[in-house]
Amino acid sequence: MEQLTTQRAAFLDVITERRSVRHYDPSVKISRDEIKEMLKEATLAPSSSNLQPWRFLVIDDQELKEKLLPIAFNQQQVVQASAIIAVLGDYEGYKAAETIYTKAVSAGFMNEEVKSSLIQNINSRYSNRAREIIKEIALVDGGLVAMQFMLVAKARGYDTVPMGGYNTDKFMEAFDITDRYVPIMLIALGKAAQPGHPTVRLDVDDIAFWNEMPSSVSEK
């Protein structure tokens, strides 16, 4: 059996021990500073053209969590967790290209010429792009950052559950979120009071194919 390197073993621990946790210790409060650090680590995730169109609304006020409770179909983790992170996609995220690529120049990762041509290219691609396409990109990027956030939290000894079970229209209205943003998912973050239940995965042989996909006619 292959000897696991310490790094790989630690990473495996994080990914195998992460479970969706639905019961949290309400007495555990994670500081805003630590949540900010977690978000900083999560946003090392990749994104299309590095545009990072994700935005986060962190709900750590108990009254606001109570307000969210019925909108999230009374899922108790909403009020028990230390914070709820709403992952949003910004339809105007591409407008941050100037800031992003200026930072890259300052860091010495590219020169002004490359920056200008990248920004020009992004502006011409995005400024007339259909909202639906921008949304699709934001959903993919948002899924990546959300996953990374959950692993970052687990590595720090916290737990999470991603949540799509909420009324997005009511959520947008209740939290005054304009249609500049698309809600991607909510993530409850806290310390488990009860472990998440174990779950199973499909066999890799049933979901991975080599060089060609099986015919759409089911053979099973």
Ligand SMILES: Cc1cc2nc3c(=O)[nH]c(=O)nc-3n(C[C@H](O)[C@H](O)[C@H](O)COP(=O)(O)O)c2cc1C
């Ligand atoms: C997009 C998405 C939405 C989800 N919505 C909910 C939800 O609203 N409530 C909930 O309890 N779990 C929700 N889950 C958690 C899944 O049920 C869970 O990830 C799955 O059963 C696998 O379990 P595991 O996360 O413990 O590995 C959601 C997961 C994803 C990825």
